[in-house]
Amino acid sequence: MNWGSASEFFAMGGYGFYVWGSFGVTAAALLIETLLVKKRLGDTRRLLRRELAADRESQD
Amino acid sequence: MKARHKRFAIVLGGLAALGIAAALILNAFQSNLVFFFTPTQVANGEAPKDRAFRIGGLVKEGSLQRTDITARFVVTDTAKEIPVAYTGILPDLFSEGKGVVAQGALDADGKFTATEVLAKHDENYMPPEAKHAVDQAHEASKTLKQ
Amino acid sequence: MSQPLINWFKFASPASFYPLAGKLWPWFAALATAFAAAGLWISFFVAPTDFQQGEGYRIIFIHVPASWMSMFIYCVMAFWSAIGIGFNTRLSGMMSSALAPTGALFAFLSLWTGALWGKPMWGAWWVWDARLTSELILLFLYLGYIALTAAIDDPRRADKAGAIVSLVGVINVPIIYFSVKWWNTLHQGASVSMTKAPTMAATMLWGMLLMALAFWMYSIAVALYRVRAIILERERHATWVAELPEMQR
Numbered sequence A: 001m002n003w004g005s006a007s008e009f010f011a012m013g014g015y016g017f018y019v020w021g022s023f024g025v026t027a028a029a030l031l032i033e034t035l036l037v038k039k040r041l042g043d044t045r046r047l048l049r050r051e052l053a054a055d056r057e058s059q060d
Numbered sequence B: 001m002k003a004r005h006k007r008f009a010i011v012l013g014g015l016a017a018l019g020i021a022a023a024l025i026l027n028a029f030q031s032n033l034v035f036f037f038t039p040t041q042v043a044n045g046e047a048p049k050d051r052a053f054r055i056g057g058l059v060k061e062g063s064l065q066r067t068d069i070t071a072r073f074v075v076t077d078t079a080k081e082i083p084v085a086y087t088g089i090l091p092d093l094f095s096e097g098k099g100v101v102a103q104g105a106l107d108a109d110g111k112f113t114a115t116e117v118l119a120k121h122d123e124n125y126m127p128p129e130a131k132h133a134v135d136q137a138h139e140a141s142k143t144l145k146q
Numbered sequence C: 001m002s003q004p005l006i007n008w009f010k011f012a013s014p015a016s017f018y019p020l021a022g023k024l025w026p027w028f029a030a031l032a033t034a035f036a037a038a039g040l041w042i043s044f045f046v047a048p049t050d051f052q053q054g055e056g057y058r059i060i061f062i063h064v065p066a067s068w069m070s071m072f073i074y075c076v077m078a079f080w081s082a083i084g085i086g087f088n089t090r091l092s093g094m095m096s097s098a099l100a101p102t103g104a105l106f107a108f109l110s111l112w113t114g115a116l117w118g119k120p121m122w123g124a125w126w127v128w129d130a131r132l133t134s135e136l137i138l139l140f141l142y143l144g145y146i147a148l149t150a151a152i153d154d155p156r157r158a159d160k161a162g163a164i165v166s167l168v169g170v171i172n173v174p175i176i177y178f179s180v181k182w183w184n185t186l187h188q189g190a191s192v193s194m195t196k197a198p199t200m201a202a203t204m205l206w207g208m209l210l211m212a213l214a215f216w217m218y219s220i221a222v223a224l225y226r227v228r229a230i231i232l233e234r235e236r237h238a239t240w241v242a243e244l245p246e247m248q249r
Helices: A006-014 A016-059 B003-032 B039-043 B128-145 C003-011 C014-046 C055-087 C090-121 C130-151 C155-169 C172-182 C202-234
Strands: B053-059 B065-067 B070-076 B081-087 B099-106 B112-120
Touching: A006 A016, A006 C055, A016 C055, A016 C090, A016 C202, B039 B053, B039 B081, B053 B081, B070 B099, B081 B099, C014 C055, C014 C090, C014 C202, C055 C090, C055 C130, C055 C155, C055 C172, C055 C202, C090 C130, C090 C155, C090 C202, C130 C155, C130 C172
Parallel strands: B081 B112
Antiparallel strands: B053 B070, B053 B099, B065 B070, B070 B081, B099 B112
């Protein structure tokens, strides 16, 4: 174990800004990308369902 | 103009724009491919004389002197040496025996005045204890060779 | 022709790849989470402090894997582009477009974490050396691919144009990789390579490899998910789309 306390862990030996800036932005970026692709597939499905429903109605 | 021709023109235009951008970047890249010159290259007159350039090498052991905020040290590639003066904050990894890259200009008597000093570290990563062991092994092999 | 080739082409049709991708992505997502948990644990709690860079070197655990992924994803895009041009398969263009945003993201993260690492250690956020410049060009190639394919309305033509960009641009990948050998750079040489033993302590190496695996699994999961959206967008008028269970409500 490298750390004596939580504050030591967050300080990263004085490099806290750089280390957490790297890990934080990476985590945020991957999370945002995940949410965006989920939204993209959801939106597409919703749009297609609406289109198909309209098609069926016009055929009836 | 048919729609097909128009699309083709758009594709061609897009590729041309991309090509020009790439050419511009590569051109800028070309002048920077030589990021720094070693003291030997400087001694051979390979470094540009009309503009600022970078020198790179190791900080010679025992050469670092600090006066007020000005640091003086010698950059060596083990064959040639260049004395450097720099006023400013040195990076964390700057130390004697380690890699350094300095930007600045060479004056008439061969002294380099730096406007920026960067530390160049190596690709070795290990805990301090391991580094200590490596150093000791290195010392031992040196003694054996003598 | 031999039997396996026919099976292979069966999955090359969007109609059969859509459900397959839907079944596969959760497994890759789960693997990504598991590898990331193990990798982060090693990165922060097992890997020792570095003799030169103290705790600051821990940025390596995302910087190197992100850089590897940015180069590798571009190669995979070039592979799909070559398949698309050679066999004229619809799916290959969709795979390339599904990979591009993730590749661009990793190229950005490589540059971002590199800047945050360079500032304290080298003394500069950015320098125009061959390694950094060629990685920046990689980001521009990704963005160029995305912009070009988005600008062309006809998907098949967009795929063709994109395929040319990715096949031409793939030359940049070996340039990035060997830049530190071919030219004087501020960036240090490779710690891990095919030709010599790694110059890292074993636990540090493990942390880096686990994080690389996590990014790899993440990329596969997110690309499979994105390719499903792309397939639906492009095949919206196909009867198989109308017959999908999720379209029946």
